[in-house]
Amino acid sequence: MTGWDREWLEGVSRVTAAFERLPGSVRQDxxxxxxxMVAHKQAMQQLVGQVDAASHCAGCGGACCAKGKYHFSSVDLLVYLAAGQPLFAPRFDNGLCPFLGEPECLMPPGYRPFNCITFNCDLIEDQLPRDEVARFYRMEQELATRYAEIRALFPARNMDGALL
Incomplete structure (x- = not known):
């Protein structure tokens, strides 16, 4: 087991314990x-799907994914836990983003981290109509608010930052 694997398991255990300690009313909230949040991220993904973003990403080999690492946050894990979604196993041995599988992300779009769901390369953004680009960035601001609302359910700064 690598240091990253150990750190991942410790982070998952810490957040899972906090989730399990939530009072019923807070857990329902x-x-x-x-x-x-899942629906919001899926809507953002559908918006860029208008210009077939997936084929553009496949065409460049997902360069942004290859460079991005460790964006999965405590809040992202809480969303998995609250939704009862089975958690994936990161691949810390691939030399790339540990959440990059073959041939795509290990996470469905509605569960991907903030940075992953809000990043659009120029190739994708340049193909979207101007009003849709503006809509996407409004949705990004709304998503940031959703993250803050979930973090606010926990003691100050307890769920800030990346899981690792």
């Missing part, structure tokens, strides 16, 4: 917020 979190479950509702998690459903809203």
């Amino acid at each position: 979190l479950e509702s917020q998690a459903r809203g």
Whole structure:
């Protein structure tokens, strides 16, 4: 087991324990917020799907994914837990983003981290109509608010930052 594997397991254990300690009413609120966040991310993905973003990403080999690492946050894990979604096993041995599988991300779009769901390369963004680009960035701001609302359910700064 690598240091990253150990750190991942410790982070998952810490967040899972905090989730399990939540009072029922707070957990229900979190479950509702998690459903809203997943739907919001899926809507963002559908917006870029208008220009067939997936084929553009496949064409360049997902260069942004290859460079991005460790963006999965405590809040992202809380959304998995609240939704009852089975957690994936990161691949710390691939030399790339540990959440990059073959041939694509290990996470469905609605569960991907903030940075992953909000990044659009110029190739994708240049093909979107101007009003859709503006809509996408409004959705990004709304998503940041959703993250803050979930973090606010926990003691100050307890769920900030990346899981690793």
